[in-house]
Amino acid sequence: MDIELVVIGGGPGGYAAAFLAADLGMKVAIVDQEPRLGGVCLLRGCIPSKALLHVTRVIAETEELKEWGVDYSKPAVELNKLRARKEKVISILTGGLKQLAAKRNVRVIHARAQFRDGQTLRLSPVNGGTLEDNVLRFQRCIIATGSRPVIPGLFPTGVDRIMDSTVALDLPEIPDSLLVVGGGYIGLEMGMVYASLGSRVTVVEMMDGLLPGVDRDLVRPLQKRLEGLFAAIYLNTKVAAVHLVDNGVEATFEGAKTGTERFSRVLVSVGRRPNSDNLGLENTKVQVDSQGFIVVDARRRTAEPAVYAIGDVAGQPMLAHKAAHEGKTAVEAISGHKVAFEPRAIPAVVFTDPEIAWTGLTETDAKRKGIPYEVAVFPWAASGRAQAMGRTDGFTKWIIDPKTERVMGCGIVGPSAGDLIGEATLAVEMAASARDLAETIHPHPTLCETLGFAAEVFFGQATDLYRPRKKD
Amino acid sequence: MPIEFALPNLGENVTSGDVINVLVKEGDVIVGNQAVIELETDKAVVEIPCPYGGQVKKVLVKKGDTVKVGQTILIVESEVAEKAPVVSPAKGPESQVAAAPPEEKPSPPPAAPTPPPVAAVTAATTATAVAPEPSPLVEVDSRLLPAGPAARRLARELGVNLATVQGTGRHGRITVEDVQRAAQSRAEAPRVTIPSPVVPPGEPGQDSWGPIRREKMSKIRKTIAAQMTRSWTTIPRVTNFDDADVTDLENLRKSVPPDFLGEGLKLTFMPFVMRAVSLALRHHPLLNASLDEENEQIIYKEYINLGIAVDTPRGLVVPVVRNADQMTIPQLARALSEVARKARNVEFTVDELRGGTFTISNLGAVGGTYSTPIINYPEVAILLLGRSRWLPVVRDGQIVARYMMPLSLSYDHRLVDGAAAARFLNEIIDWLQNPGKLLLVS
Ligand SMILES: Cc1cc2nc3c(=O)[nH]c(=O)nc-3n(C[C@H](O)[C@H](O)[C@H](O)COP(=O)(O)OP(=O)(O)OC[C@H]3O[C@@H](n4cnc5c(N)ncnc54)[C@H](O)[C@@H]3O)c2cc1C
Numbered sequence: 001m002d003i004e005l006v007v008i009g010g011g012p013g014g015y016a017a018a019f020l021a022a023d024l025g026m027k028v029a030i031v032d033q034e035p036r037l038g039g040v041c042l043l044r045g046c047i048p049s050k051a052l053l054h055v056t057r058v059i060a061e062t063e064e065l066k067e068w069g070v071d072y073s074k075p076a077v078e079l080n081k082l083r084a085r086k087e088k089v090i091s092i093l094t095g096g097l098k099q100l101a102a103k104r105n106v107r108v109i110h111a112r113a114q115f116r117d118g119q120t121l122r123l124s125p126v127n128g129g130t131l132e133d134n135v136l137r138f139q140r141c142i143i144a145t146g147s148r149p150v151i152p153g154l155f156p157t158g159v160d161r162i163m164d165s166t167v168a169l170d171l172p173e174i175p176d177s178l179l180v181v182g183g184g185y186i187g188l189e190m191g192m193v194y195a196s197l198g199s200r201v202t203v204v205e206m207m208d209g210l211l212p213g214v215d216r217d218l219v220r221p222l223q224k225r226l227e228g229l230f231a232a233i234y235l236n237t238k239v240a241a242v243h244l245v246d247n248g249v250e251a252t253f254e255g256a257k258t259g260t261e262r263f264s265r266v267l268v269s270v271g272r273r274p275n276s277d278n279l280g281l282e283n284t285k286v287q288v289d290s291q292g293f294i295v296v297d298a299r300r301r302t303a304e305p306a307v308y309a310i311g312d313v314a315g316q317p318m319l320a321h322k323a324a325h326e327g328k329t330a331v332e333a334i335s336g337h338k339v340a341f342e343p344r345a346i347p348a349v350v351f352t353d354p355e356i357a358w359t360g361l362t363e364t365d366a367k368r369k370g371i372p373y374e375v376a377v378f379p380w381a382a383s384g385r386a387q388a389m390g391r392t393d394g395f396t397k398w399i400i401d402p403k404t405e406r407v408m409g410c411g412i413v414g415p416s417a418g419d420l421i422g423e424a425t426l427a428v429e430m431a432a433s434a435r436d437l438a439e440t441i442h443p444h445p446t447l448c449e450t451l452g453f454a455a456e457v458f459f460g461q462a463t464d465l466y467r468p469r470k471k472d
Numbered sequence: 473m474p475i476e477f478a479l480p481n482l483g484e485n486v487t488s489g490d491v492i493n494v495l496v497k498e499g500d501v502i503v504g505n506q507a508v509i510e511l512e513t514d515k516a517v518v519e520i521p522c523p524y525g526g527q528v529k530k531v532l533v534k535k536g537d538t539v540k541v542g543q544t545i546l547i548v549e550s551e552v553a554e555k556a557p558v559v560s561p562a563k564g565p566e567s568q569v570a571a572a573p574p575e576e577k578p579s580p581p582p583a584a585p586t587p588p589p590v591a592a593v594t595a596a597t598t599a600t601a602v603a604p605e606p607s608p609l610v611e612v613d614s615r616l617l618p619a620g621p622a623a624r625r626l627a628r629e630l631g632v633n634l635a636t637v638q639g640t641g642r643h644g645r646i647t648v649e650d651v652q653r654a655a656q657s658r659a660e661a662p663r664v665t666i667p668s669p670v671v672p673p674g675e676p677g678q679d680s681w682g683p684i685r686r687e688k689m690s691k692i693r694k695t696i697a698a699q700m701t702r703s704w705t706t707i708p709r710v711t712n713f714d715d716a717d718v719t720d721l722e723n724l725r726k727s728v729p730p731d732f733l734g735e736g737l738k739l740t741f742m743p744f745v746m747r748a749v750s751l752a753l754r755h756h757p758l759l760n761a762s763l764d765e766e767n768e769q770i771i772y773k774e775y776i777n778l779g780i781a782v783d784t785p786r787g788l789v790v791p792v793v794r795n796a797d798q799m800t801i802p803q804l805a806r807a808l809s810e811v812a813r814k815a816r817n818v819e820f821t822v823d824e825l826r827g828g829t830f831t832i833s834n835l836g837a838v839g840g841t842y843s844t845p846i847i848n849y850p851e852v853a854i855l856l857l858g859r860s861r862w863l864p865v866v867r868d869g870q871i872v873a874r875y876m877m878p879l880s881l882s883y884d885h886r887l888v889d890g891a892a893a894a895r896f897l898n899e900i901i902d903w904l905q906n907p908g909k910l911l912l913v914s
Pocket of ligand 1: 009010011012014031033034038039040041042045047111112114144145147165186275278279310311312318319320321323351
C-alpha cells in the first residue's frame with residue numbers, strides 16, 4: 001500500500017494534522033492502535049477528566065449555596081450512571097471525529113505501526129483485527145504517538161488498587177481513602193474528583209509545593225482550598241515503599257512526613273513518558289533525546305527527512321492544544337510553506353477548583369532567566385462578578401515589560417481561569433501593551449474584566465481598586 | 473558548565489571546510505541547534521548548528537579559517553546540565569517523580585550532553601532546502617518584536633527579517649501591511665540603486681604596476697580549478713557545433729499558460745532539452761559512459777543522471793538530476809527549478825553534486841552562441857546551449873526566419889569518435905525540431 005501522508009496516532013495532534021493535510025488535497029491515512037479516534041486527550045485524558053470535574057464543580061456549588069440560604073441534601077452518586085454519562089461525552093466526540101475523517105476521505109487504519117525504514121511502516125493488527133496489507137510505504141510520515149503514564153518500579157503492576165490516571169478515570173469505585181502520589185495537575189484534578197465523590201484523599205509530593213514550577217502566588221488559593229477538601233497534603237515527602245494488604249495498600253513515607261499509612265487505593269500520577277520506544281525508530285535516522293522525546297526542528301521535522309513528529313512525543317509542554325498546532329505546522333511545512341512552530345505563549349490550565357491558568361512568561365521563568373518584569377495584580381475581591389458568585393479567592397496578574405509596557409505573560413487563579421486565559425494569550429501573541437488592554441472595553445460585570453482592570457492597576461488607575469502607582 | 477562544540481562529521485569524504493561566516497559572537501545566548509557558523513566544504517556551503525543551548529563563552533574560529541572535523545569551534549556555557557532531566561512541571565502534566573526508585577528515574581543529567589550524531593546535523597542543514605533556517609523557538613522575553621502571529625507568519629513566507637521592519641501600528645506594532653511593504657521595498661530596491669564600480673574582494677596590496685587585491689581562493693574555486701585541469705590534461709576533447717530549429721518548440725512553449733506547471737514555475741527550453749538528451753543517450757550509451765583507464769575498460773552507466781551547470785554567486789556548481797530519462801517534461805521542469813534554487817541558495821548537500829553521467833550547460837539566459845565546454849570528468853561529453861535567435865534559413869529554396877538554438881557538444885575523443893558524436897547530436901536536434909514526437913514518446 002502506498003500513501004502520500006501517514007500519521008501515526010489519532011490524538012489531537014494526529015487528527016488535526018491529518019485533517020488539514022486532507023483539506024490541502026493530500027491523500028492521508030491515520031494509523032492508531034485504538035479502535036476509536038481521539039487519542040489520550042479524548043479517550044483517557046482532557047475530556048473525561050473535564051466531564052468528571054464538571055460534576056465536582058456543580059457539587060461544590062450546591063454546597064456554596066448554603067450560605068445563600070439554599071440547602072441541598074447530600075448528593076447521592078450513582079456511579080454506573082456517572083460513568084455512562086462521561087462515556088457518552090467521549091463517544092459523541094469520537095463519533096464526530098470518525099465522521100469528519102470519512103467526509104475528508106482520511107483513511108483510518110486500526111493497527112500498530114512500526115518503522116521498517118525511513119520510508120516504510122510495518123503494520124500489525126490489534127485485537128484480532130485483520131489488515132489489507134501490512135506494509136505501508138509513505139512519502140511523508142508524522143509521528144504523533146503521544147505519551148503514557150510513568151509508573152515507578154516500586155509500585156506493583158497488574159493490581160487494581162494501584163491506579164494510573166487511565167484507571168482512575170474509569171471510576172472503578174469510590175474508595176474510602178485514596179493516596180495520590182504526585183501533586184501535579186493530573187493528580188490534583190483526579191484527587192479533587194474523588195474527594196468530591198466522597199473519598200478521603202491524601203496527596204504526597206516530593207517537591208516543596210503543589211504544582212511544582214507554577215508561580216507560587218497562583219497556587220496559594222488552590223492549596224488553601226485543597227487543605228480543606230483533602231485529608232492531608234504531604235510536601236517534601238517521598239513514597240519509599242508500598243505493600244499490598246487486605247483490601248488496601250500500605251505506603252511508607254520518607255522525608256518531611258514519615259511513617260506508614262493505609263489507603264484503599266493509590267493513584268500514581270508522577271509524570272508521563274513519550275511513546276518513542278517500540279516504534280522501530282532504530283531503523284530510521286530519527287533521533288531521540290535523553291528523556292525519550294523525538295528531536296525535531298522548528299518545522300517539526302526529524303533527522304529523517306520524510307518524517308516529522310508532533311505532540312507529546314516531540315517535547316514539552318505535553319498539552320493537547322500544543323500538539324494540534326504543531327500538527328498544523330508540520331503539514332504546512334510538508335506542503336512547502338515556510339512555517340515554524342514558534343509560539344510566544346502556550347497557555348496551560350489546571351482544571352481544579354479554583355482553576356489556575358497561565359500563558360507566556362511566568363514570574364518563575366522571568367526570575368530564573370533574569371528578565372526584567374513588573375507585575376500588575378487585580379484581586380477578585382474587588383470584582384463585582386466574583387463577589388456576586390461568592391468566589392473572591394482568585395486574582396488576575398499581568399507580567400509586563402517595564403520598558404515597552406508590553407504584556408509578556410499572564411497568570412490567573414479563580415473559577416473559569418482557563419476560559420479567561422485565551423484573551424491573555426492573544427494579547428501576548430499580539431505583543432499588546434498594558435495600555436491596549438486597559439483601553440479595550442470589557443463587558444461588565446464579568447470575570448474577563450479583571451484582565452482590563454489588572455492592566456489599569458499597572459498605571460495606578462484602577463477604578464475599583466485604590467493602589468497608587470508611579471505610572472501614568 | 474562549559475561544553476566544547478567541535479565540528480561534527482559532515483558525511484562522506486568531507487574532512488574540513490572554510491569558515492565563510494561566524495554567526496555568533498562571544499556573550500551571545502544561543503538555543504540548541506542554532507546555526508553558529510557557515511562552512512564551505514568542497515562543494516557545498518552548510519550552516520553548522522550547535523546542539524547545545526547557552527551562552528557562548530568563546531569562539532575559537534574566525535572567518536577564513538580552515539576547520540577540520542573534530543576541531544573545537546565554540547565553548548558554550550550550557551544550561552543543559554542544570555536542567556532537570558524530568559518533565560518540567562511548570563509546563564508539563566503531573567509532577568516530579570515522587571518516589572521513583574533508581575531504575576525508574578530518567579537517566580541523570582549527563583556530565584556533558586552527548587552531541588547528537590551526524591544525522592541531526594545533516595538534517596539541520598538540509599532543512600534549509602525547504603524553509604529558511606527557522607529561527608529558534610522564541611521564548612518570551614523583553615526583547616520581543618512587536619508582531620502578532622499573522623505578521624510573523626507572513627514574514628517567514630516572504631523572507632522578511634522582522635528586526636528590520638518599522639512597525640506603524642499602535643505602540644510600534646508591526647502589522648501585516650508593514651511586512652508586505654518591507655518585502656516590496658526590498659524587491660524594488662535594486663532598481664533604484666545606481667550600479668557602483670565593483671570592488672573586488674580580498675586584501676589590498678601593490679605590485680610593480682599598481683594597486684592589486686589578493687583573495688584566498690575559495691574551496692569551490694579550488695575544486696573547479698582542479699576539476700578543469702584534470703579534464704583538460706587527460707581528455708583529448710573535440711567540439712561539434714550545430715543548430716536546432718526550435719521555432720515549433722518555441723511556439724509550443726509559449727502556448728503553455730503561465731503557472732500551468734505550478735505557481736512560479738517558468739517553462740524554459742531546458743526540460744525539453746533534458747528530455748531530448750535523455751532519449752538520445754538511451755540510443756547512444758557510449759556518450760553516457762566513462763573510461764576506466766587503469767583497467768582499460770569502458771563503464772556503461774545504465775542510469776541517466778544529468779548534471780546541470782548552474783552559475784551561482786560563489787562559482788559554477790553542477791547539481792545532478794537523477795534518472796532523468798524516467799521523468800516527464802513537467803517533472804523535469806520541477807526538478808530543474810528545485811536544483812537551480814538549491815544551488816543558488818547554496819542549500820544542496822555534497823551528495824546532490826555526485827553521480828552525474830552527462831552534463832548540460834545552458835548559457836542561453838546569459839548570452840553567446842557557441843563555446844567549447846570542458847568535459848566534467850569522468851563523464852565523456854557535455855552539451856552547451858547558447859542563446860536561441862532568429863536567423864535567415866533557406867527552406868525549399870526560400871529564405872525564412874527560423875528560431876535557432878546553437879548547440880556545442882564536446883566529447884572525449886578517446887572513447888567517442890567524431891561520427892558517433894555527430895549522430896548523437898543529430899538525434900538531439902531531431903527531437904527538438906519535432907516537439908510533437910518529443911511529447912508523445914514514452
Ligand atoms: C488525565 C489527563 C488529563 C489531561 N488533561 C489535559 C487538559 O486538560 N488539557 C490538555 O491540553 N492536555 C491534557 N492532557 C494531556 C493531553 O491528553 C495530551 O497532551 C494529548 O493527548 C497529546 O496529544 P498527542 O496527539 O500528542 O497524542 P495522544 O493523544 O497521546 O495520542 C497518541 C495516539 O497514538 C496511538 N499510538 C501510539 N503508538 C502507536 C503505534 N505504534 N501505532 C499506532 N498507534 C499508536 C495511541 O494509541 C494514541 O491514540 C491530559 C492527559 C491526561 C492523562
